[in-house]
Amino acid sequence: MFRALAVLRVVLIANTVGLTVFRFDNFTHRGLGLTVVAVMVLWTAVAIWAYDDQRRRVPALLVADLAIAFGALVSTPLVKGDGFNATVPGFWIAGALMAWAIHWRWAGALVAATVLSATDLLIRPNITQTNYGHVFLLMIAGPIVGYMCGSLQRMAAERDRAERAAAIAEERARLARAVHDGVLQVLALTQRKAPELGGEGAELGRLAGEQEQALRSLIRQQDTLQTPESAVADLGGVLERLGNRKPPVVSVVTPGVAVDLPQPEVAEITAAVGACLDNVAVHVGEDARAWVLLEDLGDRIVVSVRDEGPGIPEGRLEAADADGRLGVSESIRGRIRDLGGTAELFSTPGTGTEWEFTIPRLPLGSSS
Amino acid sequence: MSGDEPIRVMVVDDHPMWRDAVERDLAAAGLNVVAVAANGSEALARFPAARPQVLVLDLQIPAPNGVEVTAEVVRQDPSTRVLILSASGEQSDVLDAVKAGATGYLVKSASREELLDAVRRVALGDTVFTPGLAGLVLGEYRRLLDAPTDDGTPKLTDRETEVLRLVAKGMSYKQIAERLVLSHRTVQNHVQNTLRKLQLHNRVELTRYAIEQGLDEE
Structure with a gap:
């Protein structure tokens, strides 16, 4: 799932860079603005690399991810002055949010969405309806994605378990066939040879014959096994x-x-x-x-x-x-x-x- | 055709104790065991030089399996008789082996006398049936009836069905001959025909499949 997120991150950063170029006139502190965007580009690359390996997905990475998104948001009033409309990172912050959603499910998504939404609202001098709409979506979509990630992972785990169980059952059946065949061979041989031993040999042979028939019938019944409630x-x-x-x-x-x-x-x-x-x-x-x-x-x-x-x-x-x-x-x-x-x-x-x-x-x- | 010459037999079984026991029994009865093999590839490698009249074959052997060995041996020399000796009973692979050309089938728990009798009869060109095999063959013809009809689909005559049902009910050829007032030979012929038609159909199907898959350009 972090693979899909990597793609999303690339799209988001491309969007942010594009918008930055398009609206470069809005920047009051262009040097700082460029630095912030450069950090975001750099972090995107680092994040894609870091999240790729499960061993590197430690809490520190996720906290850093969210902190950088937070930092980029906070930098907005400094870069654009007080009367800004869009933040510098824009939708880019969704990358960190989704990472939290995937890693810590709905709870993580809720925390990340709250931090980002609160920041977004606090840095603005006045809140428009559009701002509110974005925040609302962030708060709703984050936990939902987190919840769905949880279900997906549970389902994947269940499917893996079922597949493993089926494979084990199949292997066991294969082994059982080999073992059964060997046992049948020996029982048949005993049945044939035992009577020649004289004495109790005949009885031994008869017992082997009975067991052979019982096992054979069991094998055939298993071939057509049905569930009891059928x-x-x-x-x-x-x-x-x-x-x-x-x-x-x-x-x-x-x-x-x-x-x-x-x-x-x-x-x-x-x-x-x-x-x-x-x-x-x-x-x-x-x-x-x-x-x-x-x-x-x-x-x-x-x-x-x-x-x-x-x-x-x-x-x-x-x-x-x-x-x-x-x-x-x-x-x-x-x-x-x-x-x-x-x-x-x-x-x-x-x-x-x-x-x-x-x-x-x-x-x-x-x-x- | 057996005349005074002892019947030439090859024994194929991966179970050494069993293979030795069968070999000893056959040799003690005056038959000529010309080769033994422990798996399918050994069997096919030794078959051309050994030229047995009868192959006593276990179905569960290391690859190629008994069905494949049956098909290949009969293809190389159609006069070879294959007697299946199976431990696991009447399963679909027995039917497959019969369709591939085997003319006898015995479970391993059969007595020594039954085995010797089966080898001798198979060598003479008779078919050796168990009731279980007759049930499988009846079932197979039944399934062929349900399959899309086609001129080549084999059908049993009423007499053949009657005879095969009696075999499936555990009657010997002798008992069947008495019940239906037929000669022993006629009963034997009916039984033989049921297998022959299945084998022929199987070959036609395989050829058709090969042509469809473009495998005939060898």
């Missing part, structure tokens, strides 16, 4: 979490990109899939395997849950329904029906059971 959720990411459960051992297959649905729908579908998996655990056993497939067909989504158990004999669910046992019907069919979808069951004894949910997809808000 109205939509990625069904794929949520279904992935079912891959951590056991029994049954579940493989979750997704399209590889987020399948965003309203949060409540995601919860219902996940609950229905969970109910299917519970059934697999109960009816097929501890070592059962199950596969969940999620497909996004644009206007609808299809979720399939398959197992390789004994299957459900035809008519058994209907019979259970008729008996008033609503377990499967309500927890699976009911949920999907409430979403306007259909839940179909394909099962033949010996080849397992397969649920297929087809759920119509309403346009999400205004986004799609």
